[in-house]
Amino acid sequence: MSGLRHTKEQKELVSHVILTRRSVSALTEPGPTPDELTILLRAAVSVPDHGQLRPYRFVVVRGNGRERFGAALAGAAAESRPDLSPGVLAKVKNKAFVAPTLIALIASPRPGANIPEWEQVAAASCTGYAILLTAHTLGLGAIWKTSPYHDGADLRSLLAMGPNERLLGWVNVGQPVRPLDSEERPDIDLKAVAAVLDESAILPFEV
Numbered sequence: 001m002s003g004l005r006h007t008k009e010q011k012e013l014v015s016h017v018i019l020t021r022r023s024v025s026a027l028t029e030p031g032p033t034p035d036e037l038t039i040l041l042r043a044a045v046s047v048p049d050h051g052q053l054r055p056y057r058f059v060v061v062r063g064n065g066r067e068r069f070g071a072a073l074a075g076a077a078a079e080s081r082p083d084l085s086p087g088v089l090a091k092v093k094n095k096a097f098v099a100p101t102l103i104a105l106i107a108s109p110r111p112g113a114n115i116p117e118w119e120q121v122a123a124a125s126c127t128g129y130a131i132l133l134t135a136h137t138l139g140l141g142a143i144w145k146t147s148p149y150h151d152g153a154d155l156r157s158l159l160a161m162g163p164n165e166r167l168l169g170w171v172n173v174g175q176p177v178r179p180l181d182s183e184e185r186p187d188i189d190l191k192a193v194a195a196v197l198d199e200s201a202i203l204p205f206e207v
């Protein structure tokens with residue numbers, strides 16, 4: 001499909017969607033419909049993937065599933081920090097209830113594959129961005145969330161995680177509580193992050 005010709009409108013739409021995406025924290029019901037969820041997951045599995053290993057898995061958490069996910073997050077927190085107060089553990093558990101739907105992102109590098117593990121985790125990380133961008137395209141709000149306590153026996157057991165797997169966090173998805181700001185992002189100085197390599201030096205990026 002490379003070399004595919006896109007219309008001017010399609011090109012403008014894509015850059016508009018990319019440049020106007022923002023993380024949306026305040027989310028409400030309803031969560032994505034089954035069709036929307038399918039589009040989000042299809043986008044996730046379209047990420048570049050060296051060796052086509054599919055080194056990722058997703059667990060959709062919604063409805064009562066959030067109770068179990070929240071309890072497992074709190075369990076992971078208590079396991080790694082037994083000193084945490086019940087109030088803090090309740091806050092951790094509540095992370096599962098701030099959106100109607102959560103999509104847990106699990107990096108699942110293939111043991112023994114000849115693609116380095118870091119590349120596989122990098123591919124798995126791309127899935128989070130694909131979901132965010134696609135949610136924005138569909139008019140849904142989304143934000144990638146993590147917990148400082150993202151590993152623990154309860155969580156591993158609940159998500160059926162193997163020893164090689166790692167929870168990369170989850171994407172909260174729902175309806176934005178407030179209308180989205182359609183402003184494009186403020187310009188950032190590309191010289192701060194990009195350079196150009198010529199025959200003799202690395203030079204600051206210039207348009």
Ligand SMILES: Cc1cc2nc3c(=O)[nH]c(=O)nc-3n(C[C@H](O)[C@H](O)[C@H](O)COP(=O)(O)O)c2cc1C
Pocket residue numbers: 021022023024143144145146147168169
């Ligand atoms: C790996 C990863 C983990 C993140 N974890 C959190 C989090 O725990 N809590 C949070 O509020 N935002 C989290 N974010 C979202 C960032 O805070 C958000 O992308 C950032 O504020 C920039 O906002 P923008 O997406 O609108 O550009 C995470 C983003 C990534 C990529």
